[in-house]
Amino acid sequence: MACNVAILGFGTVGSGVAEVLDMNKDSITAKTGKEIAVKYILDIRDFPGSPYESLITHDADQVFNDPDISIVVETIGGAKIAYEFTKRALSAGKSVVTSNKELVSTHGVELLKIASDNNCSYLYEAAVGGGIPIIRPLYKCLAANKIVKIAGIVNGTTNYILSQMKDEGISYEDALAQAQANGFAEANPAADVDGIDAQRKLSILSTIALNGSYVAPDGINTEGISKLTLDDIEFEKEIDCALKLIAYFSNNGEGKPSVYVAPHYVSRKNLLGSVDGVFNAIMVEGNALGESLYYGQGAGMLPTASAVCSDVLEASVTDGVPAEIRLWSEKAADIESYGEIKCDIIVRLDGRADQALALFADYEASKLSGNAILVKGIRHKDIEGILEGESDSKWFHYLG
Amino acid sequence: MACNVAILGFGTVGSGVAEVLDMNKDSITAKTGKEIAVKYILDIRDFPGSPYESLITHDADQVFNDPDISIVVETIGGAKIAYEFTKRALSAGKSVVTSNKELVSTHGVELLKIASDNNCSYLYEAAVGGGIPIIRPLYKCLAANKIVKIAGIVNGTTNYILSQMKDEGISYEDALAQAQANGFAEANPAADVDGIDAQRKLSILSTIALNGSYVAPDGINTEGISKLTLDDIEFEKEIDCALKLIAYFSNNGEGKPSVYVAPHYVSRKNLLGSVDGVFNAIMVEGNALGESLYYGQGAGMLPTASAVCSDVLEASVTDGVPAEIRLWSEKAADIESYGEIKCDIIVRLDGRADQALALFADYEASKLSGNAILVKGIRHKDIEGILEGESDSKWFHYLG
Numbered sequence: 001m002a003c004n005v006a007i008l009g010f011g012t013v014g015s016g017v018a019e020v021l022d023m024n025k026d027s028i029t030a031k032t033g034k035e036i037a038v039k040y041i042l043d044i045r046d047f048p049g050s051p052y053e054s055l056i057t058h059d060a061d062q063v064f065n066d067p068d069i070s071i072v073v074e075t076i077g078g079a080k081i082a083y084e085f086t087k088r089a090l091s092a093g094k095s096v097v098t099s100n101k102e103l104v105s106t107h108g109v110e111l112l113k114i115a116s117d118n119n120c121s122y123l124y125e126a127a128v129g130g131g132i133p134i135i136r137p138l139y140k141c142l143a144a145n146k147i148v149k150i151a152g153i154v155n156g157t158t159n160y161i162l163s164q165m166k167d168e169g170i171s172y173e174d175a176l177a178q179a180q181a182n183g184f185a186e187a188n189p190a191a192d193v194d195g196i197d198a199q200r201k202l203s204i205l206s207t208i209a210l211n212g213s214y215v216a217p218d219g220i221n222t223e224g225i226s227k228l229t230l231d232d233i234e235f236e237k238e239i240d241c242a243l244k245l246i247a248y249f250s251n252n253g254e255g256k257p258s259v260y261v262a263p264h265y266v267s268r269k270n271l272l273g274s275v276d277g278v279f280n281a282i283m284v285e286g287n288a289l290g291e292s293l294y295y296g297q298g299a300g301m302l303p304t305a306s307a308v309c310s311d312v313l314e315a316s317v318t319d320g321v322p323a324e325i326r327l328w329s330e331k332a333a334d335i336e337s338y339g340e341i342k343c344d345i346i347v348r349l350d351g352r353a354d355q356a357l358a359l360f361a362d363y364e365a366s367k368l369s370g371n372a373i374l375v376k377g378i379r380h381k382d383i384e385g386i387l388e389g390e391s392d393s394k395w396f397h398y399l400g
Numbered sequence: 401m402a403c404n405v406a407i408l409g410f411g412t413v414g415s416g417v418a419e420v421l422d423m424n425k426d427s428i429t430a431k432t433g434k435e436i437a438v439k440y441i442l443d444i445r446d447f448p449g450s451p452y453e454s455l456i457t458h459d460a461d462q463v464f465n466d467p468d469i470s471i472v473v474e475t476i477g478g479a480k481i482a483y484e485f486t487k488r489a490l491s492a493g494k495s496v497v498t499s500n501k502e503l504v505s506t507h508g509v510e511l512l513k514i515a516s517d518n519n520c521s522y523l524y525e526a527a528v529g530g531g532i533p534i535i536r537p538l539y540k541c542l543a544a545n546k547i548v549k550i551a552g553i554v555n556g557t558t559n560y561i562l563s564q565m566k567d568e569g570i571s572y573e574d575a576l577a578q579a580q581a582n583g584f585a586e587a588n589p590a591a592d593v594d595g596i597d598a599q600r601k602l603s604i605l606s607t608i609a610l611n612g613s614y615v616a617p618d619g620i621n622t623e624g625i626s627k628l629t630l631d632d633i634e635f636e637k638e639i640d641c642a643l644k645l646i647a648y649f650s651n652n653g654e655g656k657p658s659v660y661v662a663p664h665y666v667s668r669k670n671l672l673g674s675v676d677g678v679f680n681a682i683m684v685e686g687n688a689l690g691e692s693l694y695y696g697q698g699a700g701m702l703p704t705a706s707a708v709c710s711d712v713l714e715a716s717v718t719d720g721v722p723a724e725i726r727l728w729s730e731k732a733a734d735i736e737s738y739g740e741i742k743c744d745i746i747v748r749l750d751g752r753a754d755q756a757l758a759l760f761a762d763y764e765a766s767k768l769s770g771n772a773i774l775v776k777g778i779r780h781k782d783i784e785g786i787l788e789g790e791s792d793s794k795w796f797h798y799l800g
Binding site: 031125136143145271295305 | 427537542543544546675688689707712
């Protein structure tokens with residue numbers, strides 16, 4: 001029995017999908033009991049000389065009107081054409097597998113509903129953490145838990161830049177240029193360095209953690225890494241931390257869920273503090289399980305294709321039975337406003353740690369060095385007021 | 401709609417299952433669309449005063465003959481009564497969820513077949529890594545990969561003992577006594593300290609990694625931790641490693657798969673080297689994904705119950721559709737004999753590292769300190785011969 005797949009968008013991930021399905025054809029056939037064959041690759045470009053040249057089509061109708069196609073892989077990216085094509089495929093009862101975090105985080109509510117209405121699947125394991133299993137562990141393996149906390153390094157580009165600043169002792173600008181030269185950052189790096197990519201991924205993780213109560217990306221307060229200096233990076237040694245861009249979710253039962261993206265000084269005692277380079281890692285705490293961590297390659301051709309292809313296998317096995325659909329609610333989640341969120345912070349007042357302690361006397365605070373203190377459980381809105389007038393003061397989120 | 405569950409064996413994990421199903425009742429009902437209710441708890445003991453006292457029964461027939469029971473949780477342990485009860489439940493078309501690594505590793509081939517024949521499920525996520533999602537990630541999220549390597553810290557008791565020896569500077573015997581006093585080791589610790597528990601878990605992981613080709617536990621060469629000295633532990637600082645009991649699987653396409661359990665010096669650059677105390681972590685390398693790592697609490701009441709309960713949810717959702725069944729083959733996997741397995745080792749000849757280099761001149765070897773060298777790609781059977789006559793020589797496996 002054959003299962004025919006169409007790949008939409010033959011870029012890095014799309015071509016990786018074709019390669020992985022070829023490379024592991026025998027074991028995939030053995031596992032699923034059917035041959036999974038790529039029948040079309042839809043792209044506006046030609047790929048002369050590619051081994052997949054004969055599968056390239058520019059005709060979307062050919063793909064969507066072919067009843068032989070039961071699974072569509074959407075690796076176009078963005079939320080325009082990809083959105084139209086995904087709706088069209090799902091409406092035709094074809095399961096869609098995607099790595100597109102922008103689309104899932106923006107239109108997941110609608111697309112999952114269309115899939116459910118048409119008895120097919122919309123699977124997005126690859127949208128967060130690249131190849132790292134995180135979506136399925138979160139909503140299936142931890143299904144019996146309430147998700148209390150998520151803290152993730154979910155953007156490889158920014159983690160690479162921060163690691164390079166540390167290892168090479170170079171500025172943010174130089175590290176970014178290096179990342180671009182090495183293909184780890186795009187010519188326009190805004191979506192990565194401004195934290196937008198992390199925001200989209202956190203939107204997806206938070207929505208699942210809240211059982212489908214939708215956390216829209218644009219409602220998540222987000223701070224990127226572009227203002228970080230080499231001095232900030234080098235300071236991490238003094239307090240035995242590593243500076244990381246963290247996507248943070250907390251729902252500990254006290255008040256509304258907290259959701260934000262920001263640089264954090266992460267304690268070296270936390271495994272997240274040892275995750276360097278383009279790697280991603282996500283810590284998930286369940287109320288029964290306690291803390292768990294998922295680590296691996298969060299981007300790249302084959303790692304991301306690994307997750308996409310595993311979803312293709314899932315869709316092929318459950319063909320006609322829309323497994324793995326858990327709808328997202330149209331009602332937006334009621335998350336805490338950023339100012340009201342309580343957090344732990346590192347306050348740096350060089351040479352004046354004791355003075356800093358005095359400033360935060362109303363809080364649980366402790367001295368880390370002559371230059372910095374740790375303050376626990378302070379509301380975002382209260383921080384700036386206390387530090388007002390303290391020239392050269394700086395503060396950062398802290399993750400223990 | 402209700403889904404009735406029977407728990408067999410009301411020990412640590414069994415009582416944790418009842419507690420988690422209670423504690424998260426609302427969210428579980430919301431997720432599954434049905435109320436999951438414990439109807440019976442089968443145990444030879446009474447539990448006067450327990451909130452679950454009224455559910456206790458001593459009558460197995462009552463459980464197995466009740467058509468209302470669709471899911472049976474087997475948390476008895478061992479491979480005798482648990483084996484009989486599991487066969488009986490599956491034969492009656494009741495899905496069975498278990499944390500019993502001994503039973504799954506010994507009789508998995510037969511029990512999965514009985515489940516399949518009776519259109520129900522036999523789920524064992526909790527049998528390896530306690531609450532850590534590993535079974536489902538391995539065979540579902542990495543389904544499009546060939547599994548190239550697994551290296552796991554899968555036994556919390558031994559990891560706790562090794563961590564205590566390091567942190568407290570105490571002997572193996574004292575650390576074991578401490579672990580027993582703290583409830584982390586049993587009165588008869590043999591299954592843990594001799595590596596048998598790790599062997600069973602590795603049997604399960606290897607069988608899945610080989611697409612169901614069965615790797616029996618008693619075919620896995622296994623060395624425990626009872627011969628390790630405080631000197632061995634303290635030596636790890638000199639070579640920037642951590643001594644860990646590693647369950648190891650490799651199938652890199654060169655020859656037959658390698659499978660064994662042994663203490664390893666793990667490089668501090670490897671995340672596994674930072675996993676201390678009762679925590680577990682499992683590194684899995686797929687040929688598309690590359691390396692990934694899964695970390696969390698590998699034992700304990702609520703963490704293990706977390707995995708069991710998530711499988712219960714899975715069984716309740718797929719009621720009547722035996723999802724998640726991938727049969728194991730009756731034909732045993734053809735794994736490499738221990739002597740023929742090539743491995744990386746640390747050889748210690750105190751004060752005579754150069755002499756050690758000369759002994760292993762035919763191999764890729766490098767000096768780590770004045771006392772130790774690293775030798776790569778040597779067959780187990782060749783090691784002892786080379787070291788014969790070298791008094792005070794010691795060797796250990798190495799994981800980079």
